[in-house]
Amino acid sequence: MRSKPSSGGARVQVNLKRPCPFWAEDGHCSIKDCHVEPCPESKIPVGIKAGHSNKYLKVANNTEELEDCEQANKLGAVNSTLSNQSKEAFIDWARYDDSQDHFCELDVFSCSDERSPAAQYVDLLLNPERYTGYKGPSAWRVWNSIYEENCFKPRSVYRPLNPLAPSRGEDDGESFYTWLEGLCLEKRVFYKLISGLHASINLHLCVNYLLEETWGKPSWGPNIKEFKRRFDPVETKGEGPRRLKNLYFLYLIELRALSKVAPYFERSIVDLYTGNTEEDADTKTLLLSIFQDTKSFPMHFDEKSMFAGDTKGAKSLKEEFRLHFKNISHIMDCVGCDKCRLWGKLQTQGLGTALKILFSEKEIQKLPENSPSKGFQLTRQEIVALLNAFGRLSTSIRELQNFKVLLQHSSSCTHCCEAIVEQFTL
Secondary structure: OOOOOOOOOOEEEEOOOOOOOOOOOOOOOOOHHHOOOOOOHHHOOHHHHHOOOOOOOOOOOHHHHHHHHHHHHHHHOOOOOOOHHHHHHHHHHHHHHHOOOOOOOOOOOOOOOOOOOOOEEEEHHHOOOOOOOOOOHHHHHHHHHHHHHHOOOOOOOOOOOOOOOOOOOOOOOHHHHHHHHOOOHHHHHHHHHHHHHHHHHHHHHHHOEEEEEEOOEEEEEOOHHHHHHHHOOOOOOOHHHHHHHHHHHHHHHHHHHHHHHHHHHHOOOOOOOOOOHHHHHHHHHHHHHHHHHHHOOOOOOOHHHOOOOOHHHHHHHHHHHHHHHHHHHHHHHHOOOHHHHHHHHHHHHHHHHHHHHHOOHHHHHOOOOOOOOOOOOOOHHHHHHHHHHHHHHHHHHHHHHHHHHHHHOOOOOOHHHHHHHHOOOO
């Protein structure tokens, strides 16, 4: 189902200036144009500066390095252009959100920038997720930190194809997966979610790759060679299919969350306020129809099996799970490309919101029909992140089928290459 994005769903509040808390920020390059300059204080509307939208209820060589740097500068810059109409809408949204009853709650997984004074609104339609030229040691370090330090893995166990790990000779990665299968369910799920998110992001870059640039006008499109490099069973020594399986697993988890949160949005008190009454009503109608579709889908994961041991042990494991996820959200502040950071933070928060929903089923079931609840709430930012993150995963699933067609018509296609997507059709 496709629809025109609503004004509320296409704009996100994000802090792209928060420093990396784990290592010295080296970025991808040092020239000033690699970074987005914030709007002068005097140019920011008062309503935006004051508004914390917590509710929406009724709520190689130096030359080559320099060229790479300049390309990443152009491709990775965030377009922060906003129309006067949008700025006026943000003032109205802030006024509306601040008029609602405020309940302070401890979000287990959601990590938002809404309360940061450095947060700014960004139009996602002007900043599509695609190839930016951000690569090499800086990008590797981000993902290496996520996998090596936050996926419950001891340093003595090596991930397959890790460019920052010492060579393991003939080890084809089976020792890693033997270790992984020995973990408890919750830790295996955590790894699969992160791997699925990584695979989805990589797939988006393959879909919207910079094919050529003539007369200053870039041309974007699918890059079969890049897709094979990241997912072909032979080129990835069997890792590609595993990555795509985890992508599907993540998709099912977020689909499950949408199904679980439906009662929250079905209440009459929820109107997805943006100030445009007609658009708000249309958006809610469309959203409820999507929720209805999710209910008809056979679910393949039951989150009730997680954290189901003895009460003390389950509580401790859940807190460890939460802290690891929170740490990953902070690592996203170490991404040296603003546009990559934008989409990384958004999709991480979307996943966090999905987890928050899955582990709040009892609170959702107890929600009152006509009044806010202290037990469970979603902020405007969480809703935007959740829906856009699921939209990105849905796009990944669709684009896999498109690559299947492209591979079948490619002169360089092999049986193994076709198998990449052949075995992952829902």
